[in-house]
Amino acid sequence: MDLYVVLGLSHGATDAEIKRAYRRLARRFHPDINPGDRAAAMRFRQIVQAYETLIDPDRRSRYDAGTAVDADDRRTSGFEGFDFSVGSGDPGATFGDLFAEALADRGARAPAPERGADLHQTTELTFEQALGGATWTTAVTRRETCRACAGTGRTRVGPGLCLICHGSGAVRSVRGHMVFSRSCPGCGGAGQQRPRLCEPCGGTGQETRSETVQVRIPAGVSDGDRVRVPGKGNAGLRGGPWGDLYITVQVAPHPLFRREGDDLHLVLPIAIHEAALGARIDVPTPDGGAARLRVPPGTQSGQRFRLRDRGAVSARSGQRGDLIIEARLMLPSVLDERSKELLREFGRLNGESVRNQVEGGPEGPPLRS
Numbered sequence: 246m247d248l249y250v251v252l253g254l255s256h257g258a259t260d261a262e263i264k265r266a267y268r269r270l271a272r273r274f275h276p277d278i279n280p281g282d283r284a285a286a287m288r289f290r291q292i293v294q295a296y297e298t299l300i301d302p303d304r305r306s307r308y309d310a311g312t313a314v315d316a317d318d319r320r321t322s323g324f325e326g327f328d329f330s331v332g333s334g335d336p337g338a339t340f341g342d343l344f345a346e347a348l349a350d351r352g353a354r355a356p357a358p359e360r361g362a363d364l365h366q367t368t369e370l371t372f373e374q375a376l377g378g379a380t381w382t383t384a385v386t387r388r389e390t391c392r393a394c395a396g397t398g399r400t401r402v403g404p405g406l407c408l409i410c411h412g413s414g415a416v417r418s419v420r421g422h423m424v425f426s427r428s429c430p431g432c433g434g435a436g437q438q439r440p441r442l443c444e445p446c447g448g449t450g451q452e453t454r455s456e457t458v459q460v461r462i463p464a465g466v467s468d469g470d471r472v473r474v475p476g477k478g479n480a481g482l483r484g485g486p487w488g489d490l491y492i493t494v495q496v497a498p499h500p501l502f503r504r505e506g507d508d509l510h511l512v513l514p515i516a517i518h519e520a521a522l523g524a525r526i527d528v529p530t531p532d533g534g535a536a537r538l539r540v541p542p543g544t545q546s547g548q549r550f551r552l553r554d555r556g557a558v559s560a561r562s563g564q565r566g567d568l569i570i571e572a573r574l575m576l577p578s579v580l581d582e583r584s585k586e587l588l589r590e591f592g593r594l595n596g597e598s599v600r601n602q603v604e605g606g607p608e609g610p611p612l613r614s
């Protein structure tokens with residue numbers, strides 16, 4: 246095995262070239278990137294061996310002079326195979342250990358990516374905010390990708406040789422004249438130290454973080470509506486997509502307006518003379534302005550008028566509802582003698598006619614547009 250060829254270098258390569266070649270190849274063949282790929286693990290081991298030898302001036306000069314044997318050549322004195330014996334070279338490792346390791350390797354690959362959970366919050370809006378839309382700022386505490394390990398759950402270890410096999414990727418045991426060699430249980434044959442569990446996240450690859458999120462609540466939302474903020478839920482596991490954040494809207498009641506669908510309802514108190522003689526009355530509109538309503542002579546209490554397109558904008562369709570005004574006849578609290586006298590006179594003139602006006606039925610007066 247030519248160590249220069251392993252790294253794709255010529256024999257006169259500089260230290261910088263060796264390091265660059267090593268970094269490029271180690272990234273490509275690292276066992277974490279090629280889980281379960283024995284050929285890649287073997288290649289990685291060779292890359293590490295070549296690097297360790299060529300980057301050390303002493304070892305490199307001996308290698309160049311042809312006096313050194315690299316680890317791979319030494320191993321040819323034995324043969325590849327499993328050591329079934331217990332208590333020979335490596336007392337800790339048995340066939341059972343290897344079997345368990347192989348299972349563990351397979352188990353670690355199996356779980357599929359998982360979508361992050363959705364998160365739910367509630368916001369309370371004033372009636373005006375719900376009609377006009379609002380920006381809501383909220384702190385969202387959620388599971389995010391661990392920054393220490395970039396979600397892998399393992400700490401990155403630099404190019405450090407495995408402490409059990411010293412980088413060769415194999416452990417050997419001698420029985421009589423036989424030398425047994427097998428994949429190192431410490432590094433799985435990679436020759437490199439295995440990454441350890443990431444401490445900040447305990448190996449889950451996620452940590453809890455808080456983020457301030459600005460949520461645009463669209464104009465026209467109703468009480469109980471939900472606003473979805475995509476991707477602002479928990480982070481997914483193993484590269485899975487993010488969950489969503491859902492904001493449930495609660496709308497406070499308004500002292501004047503009541504919402505029904507996208508129509509707004511308003512009760513308008515009218516005086517007896519306005520109802521009888523007709524009047525032009527300024528009624529408040531939900532945008533804070535006013536609209537002039539013509540109340541015709543003879544308006545009854547409970548009679549309704551519709552102002553087109555003065556209601557709420559639908560958050561779904563963008564269509565505007567109507568403002569429906571219900572007239573409610575209010576009797577004056579009469580205190581002065583002059584008003585009482587006028588009412589008595591009014592009664593003498595009109596008492597009979599009121600009694601005869603029983604019509605309209607139980608459903609009340611018709612809706613006027």
Ligand SMILES: [Zn+2]
Pocket residue numbers: 391392393394395396397398399443444445446447448449450451
């Ligand atoms: Zn971590």
Ligand SMILES: [Zn+2]
Pocket residue numbers: 407408409410411412413414415429430431432433434435436437
């Ligand atoms: Zn090892």
